[in-house]
Amino acid sequence: MTRNDAAAARSMRVNEDRPARASSNWGRALLISKIFDFTAIPLILAGLYLAFLYAPRESTMGDVQRIFYFHVPFALNSFLAFGVVLVASIGFLLRGKRSWDETALAAVEVGFLYCTLVLLTGPVWARSAWGVWWTWDARLTSTLILWLIFASYLFLRTYMADDPRMRRYAAVLGILGALEVPIVYYSVQWFSTQHPTTFITERGKLDPQMAMVLRFTLIAVLILGIALFWKRRLIGRLEEARDRLLADVEERELR
């Protein structure tokens, strides 16, 4: 047996026990995903019931106010997703492990979805309360910019070849985008002092029943987000495994 054969045999052995270990991890990950799914679905259904049937009718805005029970949770959770993007992107730049990058991507996708839902539910309410679908109000503007930054991150990932360099660039963009969030937030607050508008989330005045519903939907939307995030991470892991297999095959063909 030559030295090369021995090395080949060793690498074969390594390759053979890798799938076994991966699959036990995989089973657990899949189970967790199912648990999140089956928690999220009833929670969202219950949230819909609470928001549309249980919560008392708001005296001035009427039924259209009920949209807040989902609008606000989507907004807060998309901010949270941006926090995850920041941490995961820094983690990826420092450690270089692909799982950090996949985490950032999954968070961006969920955050982008939630941000889109915020921008879709908001105008429905605005149309009935303010009489217009859109105004250049502080919060609306900052959410729109947030959405654009998420979108540009996804553009970067589709327009570049899938390689380590693209992941580093995406991480840099994720960090820049997250740094931008507080700047946008403060800048539009000054914007709003110059253009005063009515704001809605005055916590102190919230009826206890309404507050309860809002807290419930906040958690429901958070769990749904985690379920979606987890699923996206599973896809990321599959892609990672596929790339590893492809690399293995290529290596053997070369030999």
Added chain:
Amino acid sequence: MKGYLAAIAALVEKDLRLEWRSREAITSMIFFSLLVVVIFGFAFQTRKIDPTTEAPGLLWIAFTFSGVLGLHRMLALERENGSLQALLLAPVDRGAIFLAKVTTVLGLILLAEWITIPIFSILLRVSVLPCLLPLALITCAGSLGFAAVGVLLATIASGSRLREVLLPLLLYPLWVPVLVGCVELTGLALSGRPLKEGSDWLVLLAVYDVIFMTAGTLLFDLMLEE
């Protein structure tokens, strides 16, 4: 520290000399700003441009578009003959390379802007003479932020086949808050009011510049690790 500054100076000198020999970036930037102003002139032909509301927006639209043009040129320059790779092999801190690029781009953008302003003033009959100093301050603060974010994102975009499309897509969302600040401040300046009234916006520009210059200097190194 002295070596760091010397490296930056050498890199800036190299870029400016290259630019001086071809003068491709600066002429295209100035001409493009001029075209934007002329097109607006035609579009608003029938009425006078309002100096406080429309003029600042128009001016910054021209700056935003021509700035991207300058970044494209800078990219093309580094792509030819793989000179970015060569630059990265130089025994120089990557942060210094970033700062040098920002300085060059800032210089080009400011030159283009300061040439555009008088043309704009004449063609659209907006008086800028009384507020040249505030305008200089606003363009400096705004363009520094543009150059810092622009160099980072242009480097990112250069990794893609569709770099000309990708750069504005990445840059404009991040550039929006500064754009709003610059437009507000330019409105104040053009209407003859003191910039102090918009001190919040000045703080915003300063904060943005500091954050993105720092982030750029730190990230540039991590980003280009091969």
